[in-house]
Amino acid sequence: xxxxxxxxxxxxxxxxxxxxxxxxxxxxxxxxxxxxxxxxxxxxxxxxxxxxxxxxxxxxxxxxxxxxxxxxxxxxxxxxxxxxxxxxxxxxxxxxxxxxxxxxxxxxxxxxxxxxxxx
Numbered sequence: 001x002x003x004x005x006x007x008x009x010x011x012x013x014x015x016x017x018x019x020x021x022x023x024x025x026x027x028x029x030x031x032x033x034x035x036x037x038x039x040x041x042x043x044x045x046x047x048x049x050x051x052x053x054x055x056x057x058x059x060x061x062x063x064x065x066x067x068x069x070x071x072x073x074x075x076x077x078x079x080x081x082x083x084x085x086x087x088x089x090x091x092x093x094x095x096x097x098x099x100x101x102x103x104x105x106x107x108x109x110x111x112x113x114x115x116x117x118x119x
Contacts, residue, residue: 095101 092105096105
């Protein structure tokens with residue numbers, strides 16, 4: 001029976017060694033799995049930040065387009081007003097170059113200095 005007992009003891013040791021090796025392998029695999037899980041969470045947060053940034057960028061582009069349209073409309077209005085001012089200036093120049101026009105302008109200027117326009 002000694003031989004039998006010794007064989008059983010060797011088998012137990014072999015099983016124990018195999019179990020320890022399996023435990024070490026399981027611990028290693030669990031650590032790899034935990035690391036992969038943490039990387040996945042990190043990637044998910046990067047994707048979420050990128051999505052948020054993309055939405056903010058889109059909203060900013062919309063605002064920029066709106067301001068560009070307003071700027072274009074303002075430039076158009078300014079060009080129209082500038083043209084009107086040029087027309088008035090040319091009429092005023094023509095008026096001041098004539099004798100009767102110069103008298104009329106002189107009369108108007110006196111009226112404005114006295115506190116109101118008299119026409």
